[in-house]
Amino acid sequence: MLDIRSLEKSFGAKRAVQGVSFTLEKGTVLGFLGPNGAGKSTTMRMIAGVLEPDAGDALINGKSIVSHRRQAQAALGYLPEGAPLYDDMTPPEFLNFMAAARKIERSKRKDAVERAIADARITTVAGQRIGSLSKGYRRRVGLAGAILHDPPVLLLDEPTDGLDPNQKRAVRALIARMAPTKAILISTHTLTEVPAMCTRAIVVDRGIIVADGTPEELAKKSDDGSLEGAFMRLTDQAEANAR
Ligand SMILES: Nc1ncnc2c1ncn2[C@@H]1O[C@H](COP(=O)(O)OP(=O)(O)O)[C@@H](O)[C@H]1O
Ligand SMILES: [Mg+2]
Secondary structure (H helix, E strand, O other): OEEEEEEEEEEOOEEEEEEEEEEEOOOOEEEEEOOOOOOHHHHHHHHHOOOOOOEEEEEEOOEEOOOOHHHHHHOEEEEOOOOOOOOOOOHHHHHHHHHHHOOOOHHHHHHHHHHHHHHOOOHHHOOOOHHHOOHHHHHHHHHHHHHOOOOOEEEEEOOOOOOOHHHHHHHHHHHHHHHHHOEEEEEEOOOOOHHHHOOEEEEEEOOEEEEEEOHHHHHOOOOOOOHHHHHHHHHHHHHHHHO
C-alpha cells in the first residue's frame, strides 16, 4: 500500500533525509522511531505531498506522490505534527470544510463527517469551538480530519505527543480499531507506547534507517532486552558512524 523509494531531502547543508526506503502493507502499524531531528516529520511531509523530495518517490496505492500527487493523496490520511486547526470553527464545521476540500461528494459529506466524529470519539465536544478544546480533543479533531475520506493509508506524526495518559489510551484504541483494514505509519520519539501500538518498528537517525523489525526483534539488539536499550544503542551507533 505504501512503497517508499530512496527519499532524500536537504535544507541547505543539512541532510535531513538521506535515502529512506521501506514498504508498508495493509494490517501493519509501523512505528517510525527516532530522536528529535532524525528526519521523521520531513519524511512524512514528503510522503504526504506537502514537501517536494530532492530525490526519490513514494507510491501510495501504486500512485506516485511526485507525478500523480492528487490521486496519491486521495488514498492517504495525514495528521501533521502539532495539527494546525481552525480555532473559530466547531469540529463539524471544520470537517465539512475538509470534506469539501477533499472533494467528497456533497451527498456523502454528512455521513462521512458523522462517521469521523463517532470514530474519533469527539461527539461530546461537537458543539464547541476548536480553539476552546483541550489538547487531547484538538488532536482527535485532527485525527477525524485525517480519516474523513476513509483512506487505506494513514500517516500520523506524533499523534499522542502532549496528551495525558487517558487521551493517549483513547488515540491508541482508535488506531487499534482501524489497524486491520489500513496501513498505518506513526512517528514517535517516545518508545513506551511502541509495543502496545505497533506491529513493526523502524528506527531512523540522522535521516538514515538504522533498524527495521518487530518490537521484539529490536529489543534483542540491546544488552538488557529492552526497546529503550536497543534504541540508545542504535542511535549511539549512528552517531559514531557520522563522525
Ligand atoms: N523547513 C526546514 N528548514 C530547515 N531545516 C529543517 C526544516 N525542517 C526540518 N529541518 C531540519 O531537518 C532535520 C530533521 O527534522 P524533522 O524531520 O523535523 O525531524 P523529526 O521529526 O525526526 O524530529 C532537523 O535537523 C531539522 O532542524
Ligand atoms: Mg517531527
